[in-house]
Amino acid sequence: MTDRSRLDGQAAFVTGGGGGIGRAIALRLAEAGVDVAIFDIFPERAEEAAARVRERGRRAMAIAGDVMDSDALRSGIDRGAAEFGRLDILVNNAGGVSARPFLEQSERSMRKHVDINLMSMLVATQAAAKHMVAGGKGGAIVNVASIEASRAAPGFAVYAACKAGMLSFTKSMAVELSPHAIRVNCIAPDHTITPGNQGNRAGPVDPATWKARSGEEVDAMNRLIPLGREGIDMECGDVAVFLASAMSSYVTGILLPVDGGTWASSGWVRGQNGKWTLNEGLSFGH
Numbered sequence: 001m002t003d004r005s006r007l008d009g010q011a012a013f014v015t016g017g018g019g020g021i022g023r024a025i026a027l028r029l030a031e032a033g034v035d036v037a038i039f040d041i042f043p044e045r046a047e048e049a050a051a052r053v054r055e056r057g058r059r060a061m062a063i064a065g066d067v068m069d070s071d072a073l074r075s076g077i078d079r080g081a082a083e084f085g086r087l088d089i090l091v092n093n094a095g096g097v098s099a100r101p102f103l104e105q106s107e108r109s110m111r112k113h114v115d116i117n118l119m120s121m122l123v124a125t126q127a128a129a130k131h132m133v134a135g136g137k138g139g140a141i142v143n144v145a146s147i148e149a150s151r152a153a154p155g156f157a158v159y160a161a162c163k164a165g166m167l168s169f170t171k172s173m174a175v176e177l178s179p180h181a182i183r184v185n186c187i188a189p190d191h192t193i194t195p196g197n198q199g200n201r202a203g204p205v206d207p208a209t210w211k212a213r214s215g216e217e218v219d220a221m222n223r224l225i226p227l228g229r230e231g232i233d234m235e236c237g238d239v240a241v242f243l244a245s246a247m248s249s250y251v252t253g254i255l256l257p258v259d260g261g262t263w264a265s266s267g268w269v270r271g272q273n274g275k276w277t278l279n280e281g282l283s284f285g286h
């Protein structure tokens, strides 16, 4: 039987591919047979991830650049497509957030959230889809949104609005690009162990510097997440390969949670006594 998860000979462009979820997606794509262009603001991160792609037997290109620099992003996509002679897969992954009560948030900060999370996706999608259309073989776009695309996020309101915009754009593009057999989908991670999530947002990725969670934090986190643990970046990588491959050939315009069940639970947590509750201390008659 043919392995329909294989993507041999295809080429991908991954934003923020030098660390965390983007890097995991790049490596899983390489394992599925894809040549990968890695675009990252930190050159050393892009180079490291490119080396890991090559170890997996695929061609790789490390491109240093900021997704908020539209010219650099467009030219990076053009360079990737020229290097590999095709472009089949775009992963819009680079994003960013800083916590702040909305009433204290500066306009500069709001614009930066929109630029990094939303505008970068618009620019990259337009540039990459032109290559896919010209190639005539269809394509797949995977947008890395968040559970915050569909849930309130006090203190992260602009980030959440951008991720919700990402979902809306995903649906419109799924329809608009369907005549070209380009499928467009989103994944929605929740708590996932990555450099950014652990505060390692600059310089080399160094897990040795990450602060270990206390026992109480681990317990609270694990009671929040139905599957009882934080996510691993490669779990997003696996789902991205599924969405890029023929395994999902009839799937477009969706948001696929990769969250251990937190979206499904929508506020239900394991109480200290191990029973499910919406609010510790309240009884629901069972």
Ligand SMILES: NC(=O)c1ccc[n+]([C@@H]2O[C@H](COP(=O)([O-])OP(=O)(O)OC[C@H]3O[C@@H](n4cnc5c(N)ncnc54)[C@H](O)[C@@H]3O)[C@@H](O)[C@H]2O)c1
Pocket: 015, 016, 017, 018, 019, 020, 021, 022, 039, 040, 041, 042, 045, 065, 066, 067, 068, 093, 094, 095, 096, 116, 144, 145, 146, 147, 188, 189, 190, 191, 192, 193, 194, 195, 196, 197, 200, 201
């Ligand atoms: N980790 C989580 O818990 C989580 C949860 C929900 C959604 N997400 C989303 O997943 C995506 C990746 O998050 P992560 O946790 O892997 O982040 P991360 O910070 O661990 O990694 C992001 C990568 O992108 C690069 N990058 C950052 N800013 C860039 C820019 N302006 N231009 C180019 N590259 C840039 C970084 O150098 C890094 O290599 C983001 O869009 C984030 O919103 C993450």
